[in-house]
Amino acid sequence: MVKQVVRLTVSLTVNDGQQEAFKSIAQSMTSVSKAEPGTLGFEWFSSADGKQQRLVETYVDASALESHFMGASVQEWVPKLAALCKVSGFEFYGEPSPKVAEMAAGFGAVIFKYWTGIDR
Secondary structure, eight states: OOOOOEEEEEEEEEOTTOHHHHHHHHHHHHHHHHTOTTEEEEEEEEOTTSSEEEEEEEESSHHHHHHHHHSHIIIIIHHHHHTTEEEEEEEEESOOOHHHHHHHHTTTOEEEOOOSOOOO
16 A cells, blocks of 8 residues: 555634633644644634634655654644643544544544545
8 A cells, every 4th residue: 555645624613701811822833733744734823703613634654654643743732732622623644544434533533544636
């Protein structure tokens, strides 16, 4: 099987009054993720009021995603972020490793397996 890029999106609703603290932690997570060799993209998107946040992540393959999940961005920073918001959606595009799928199941993650397309 050809190695396939794995993407994921996380939809978050920030608790009232926690937008600035949320942004600070998100910046730290981004800095840590930037140093990971298998991380192709780690992008945050915000609604106008800052309450709704989307994180779009892209990894070279399932192994790179698992390394990310076992690293500081997830192990150290996600618990701090979770205290400031609620996960309102979590989707994988491509197949994460079984370990990552199990870890994400607690957040209600849905896995969409790749079946066809092009990626340039």
